Amino acid sequence: MSFMSLPPEILSHICEDLEPQEWGALRITCHQIHSSTLEAYATRYFRVLPLLLTREGLDDLEDVAASETLRGWVREIRIIPNLFEGWPEYDKGRFKEPGLSHRKMQRMFRKIRGEKEESTSNNDEAELDALFDSYQAALEGHRAILDSELAVVLEKCLPRLKNVTTVCLRCYPFEFLIKANPRSFRCLGLREIKNRFNIDEMSGNIDFLGFKQNMLSMPLGLAFSQVVQGIIKSSHKVRALHTCGNMECGMNLGSIKLSESQYQSLLPLLTDLTTLHMCIRIKNDENDTFDESAFKHILNMLVTVAPKLKILTFAQWSPLEELSPLYFQDLSQNIQFSQLEELHLHSVELTVENLKRFLRTAAPTLRRLSMKNVSLTDAIIGARDPGPLTEERSSWGSSLSLDVIHKIQELWKQSFELLADSPKLQFVQLSSIGYRGREIILHDDLYLERGQLDAQPVSNAKHPVIRSEIYSDPTRGRSLNIAFSFNAETASISLKEWIMQLRMEMCNPAGRIVTRLPGTSGLSFNQEGVRSDSSTTLPPLGPGDPRPMTFVHMQQ
Template identity: 30%
Template sequence: MSITSLPAELVSDICGYLGVPDWCARRLTCRFLFINLRDAFANRHFNSISVLVTSDGLGQLQELAAHDTLHSRVQELWIVPELFEGYCHVDYSIFKHYRFIRSAHNDQPPESPVVEAYYAAYKAAVADHLDLLHSDGLGDILTGCLKRFVNLTSIGIRYRPTSKRDGLTSLGSRRLRRQLGYHPVYPMQFHYVPRRLGSVHTLAFMALSKSLMAADRKVKKLTTCGSYYCGLEPTSLTLTPAQWGSLLTPVEKPAELHLCFNILQPPNADLEFIGDVLTVVAPKLAVLTFSLYDTKNRMKPCYFPEPSQGIHFTQLVELHLRKIEVTYDTLETFLLTAAPTLKVLTMVSLGLADLATSNPSFTSKVTEIWQKIRDFLRDRLSLRFLSIRNLFYAGNPMRVNDALRELSGTPDPHDRHLTVFDADRARVSFREWANQLGLEPRPDICPRPSSLSAPQPLPMPPEPHGCFRPPWRRRNNQENQASPGQRQ
């Protein structure tokens, strides 16, 4: 059977594994494919775009914005504000031993002239990147492009250049891979231990947000950082709370916000600012991801903004809390502001900061605080999905005991660090499931007596990519356009 006799939708699925160059080449082999796959090709490869802050990446973005038809296909735009995971000043003596260089040469050390050429390309890319990041040119380019992207709905910051598995077109990464000799199938990863990139992300986010306002664009989804949760630095932000609200769509079109802050200094002014931002955006949100931590890893309970500041969620359906240390009372008050509409709650690396006064009372104190949390989740909220991973109490890792995990709809009953209830998959009621939950110190990490007299620094958890998400949150490009009500 000839491929030309198949429906265009089926041919599009068959060609779905192809990258942009391969798909272009395939379309050029046949007039039928060229004409009938035009829309499928444009939607697949230009619906969601990520761009490196390099001259090449931004140049390609300008070309896309100037295209007569493709500019209207762009609905999501993600800026990758860092190169090489933040390692911009690596010496040649270290650079030549990086694994990505060996992988390009079958794990054999390449000749010195080859490595020197790679190193020269690395230094040139870094210089170009830093010049753009600290200049007004970045904002000017983004403003011009945003004016042309008339159907843009989502925008934000991503961590690290995308891979083919993301299904995104990454502008600027192909040339950079070629210049540095990356193996075609080797991930574009420069270092296994990324640096904290809050200042870099803040610079890029400020340029992006100012460009949004200059282009008079409002988005339905705004992301302040990628999966690594680098966090924006409040002291470096010049946006007012009202300007934060102006970036999002009106209240009639519920928005999604990923809000991640990195506390660098004593938090008094920072927290007032963060609370003011939440107060302004809360009525507009259907989905909120909120992360708050400090680089010195010594959070205090008072770092979490008090809902008494006037934070009121009127249509929030999903709430995702990441790397936050909070007292039970503040957590309860915060969740109550969203109780009438909240259906999905996930908590990753949540630290409960109530004091434990002495070693003998530690177990009883844990039991007491957990009973409060369990009863609150059961009686005051109407959740259809709950996920808890990496819970801490007074700085000590805890484990949730779930005897009904086989019936609760969890994706992996053997993962003892993940506790999930999914109403769509569960074979037990939420009340019955919640009643039997218990909390105890992780048996592999026993609390030290000296740590029980005061809250300890919240340990930095693993990367959040292991956090299970509800089935309706594992979405493709088409599902991105669904409303919160359609996801339930």
């Protein structure tokens, strides 16, 4: 049998082992192979279009949109708005100093290896000057795209890309982008950056460890504004919208440049929305102003699209201060889910009643639920305010009375009981829950008893997977807490049995790295006045104190 007579499915399978350039070369050998492999080729490389915001990236997107052969295959656009980890500001001196040190060290290693030295200090200076100029030019072009040009290109391209149903924002470290293997990660606009910069050169000049949420949230907010404007101007409806994506760092409210009329114009284009990832960062630092108007518009957007949503991720980072409980109260009172199957609540602070109300409207259809960095804010009579959360206060639980500790645990018990009675819930994951920003530790005895490697646990517990270059919470992967999950497909007990056997403990004594949950401003625990009784307050744990931790069984 000749190669060209093979069925299209086999041809496509063979092509999967080829490099992109090899596949492209094969496809232009004859019309038959070109047509036979088109579906597999387009599905692999054009169904999802990652887009780095560079000049070349925008040009490539326009080329795909103009191609009658390729544009019909595109289903999703993934916009990468971060270049150089959120554009840290460097003057020429600050940029060159680490680069000179890096090259000096490289020169020393070459000398040790006996290699011939070709570069001089003068050449180093000139090369770093040129590298800085290139860095500045790339940064200025990137900022211009985020300021206005992205919306113009989306307005032009989206009407042609009629099958695009998903628009996502994604963030990747610059080091990952420039090192990425084209076979495993293809991105429009990436070739321009790889041609302009070398990872060995840039690693000596830019601190890649600066990949933090507060640096990413500004370009995410600007990109979201441009995406919304592009959707409005093109009148393009989407079914999935992701405002933050893989980083869960949140778009900065102050960076969102949308008017009230633009928010109103967006809503009719979201009537078919079934998937929403809405991640908000209230402030980056203490000097930021809380943009209450933008926050309310975004919450109103969520309320409007809720009836048709099937998947929702909602996060509202507020690492510097507690939000008024009225915000989530209004949200939980107005939101109505009718088809929601999957819900992820991250970095949210709310009262038990608001949480129960929010979950109750989703309960009839909800099948999967995760809660991470969720902090309750109910007032407790008798709670002594320990003040702002610091590393030194990691033993804060030991300064509260046993009565207050039991009340905190009772609050979470009420929430867990609602989960236990959810009719269709098949999967639950809990990680880093707390009270007023202070962490509570969960214990799953069923996992501890049967969690050995050679046994099948009745519930699934694992440490959250934290990649070294990607952080998913403000602790930057330092939390020692465990994410406990229940999966009905593998568990030998019911969800209610699993929920009700969980035990809770206040945060470990000093020495444990505390997780930073939302609501860490130290606002009073007691909104009706402090009634602490010093006679019932336990003294802080000291070195060698034999007193055991406080454990409370969920069961009555």
